[in-house]
Amino acid sequence: MKLYDYWRSSASYRARIGLSLKELPFEHICVHLVKDGGQQHQPEYRAKNPQGFVPCLELDDGHIITQSMAILEYLDETYPDTPFLPKTPRERAHVRSLANMISADIHPLNNTRVIKYLTVELELDDQAKTAWYQHWITEGFNALEQRLGDDPFCYGTSPTLADICLVPQVYNAERFKVDLSPYPKIARVNENCLKLDAFKLTSPANHPDAE
Incomplete structure (x- = not known):
């Protein structure tokens, strides 16, 4: 999996924590929110996430998931070991x-x-x-x-x-x-x-x- 993130982004930090709690390997791809006028505005990234936000998780088959909470819910449903939510x-x-x-x-x-x-x-x-x-x-x-x-x-x-x-x-x-x-x-x-x-x-x- 590829995680498009920015090092100081708190939403990206959430996604990194979730992937690490699940012990899932992933590749960092930096989307710098300040350099070059904000790399999140570049057409290549907007094609993946039209909002231009980070994080953005690209699965092995190329499917894109945006929004940190959706990413975390996906990880929890797909990899149920080390659950993020209690039982009831x-x-x-x-x-x-x-x-x-x-x-x-x-x-x-x-x-x-x-x-x-x-x-x-x-x-x-x-x-x-x-x-x-x-x-x-x-x-x-x-x-x-x-x-x-x-x-x-x-x-x-x-x-x-x-x-x-x-x-x-x-x-x-x-x-x-x-x-x-x-x-x-x-x-x-x-x-x-x-x-x-x-x-x-x-x-x-x-x-x-x-x-």
Whole structure:
């Protein structure tokens, strides 16, 4: 399989974690979101993903899957060992709810194209941009912290879809200097995840294209 990704993209980080938890080999293909005016805009990549987003997973037969959550669901259904979701419908709904709090409510407000629009089109300075970023992570983490229990991971004793979404978002929060001291549960889960190679070795810092 080929994973078209960008080293700092949190959605790409999710896909890398998922592939690694399943112990599936894959080839990195860098789609640099900044160089050359943004390689995601080039016709060759747009032919694979008309949205121009990363990640994009190309299967061995050439089939393309876009959107990180769809990629993760596909991996979980196709390779059921090391499941990303618990057994019962109620538990699965709970984990999906936690995952969507991050992937649908926090991340979209802080992704690259939104930040670029704020700085280029609306001409916000770095201070205002950082304030925007910190505000939406804080809003999301305030709610997420209340939803977490005392388990070592977001739910249960092994990583789930929620943990796969959480760790990249914590990475972003740290990058933008969000105060994480009010979130001891989030910090605990993040620490436990980063003890696992699937999370640690696929981090942006360890990406082969990291700058």
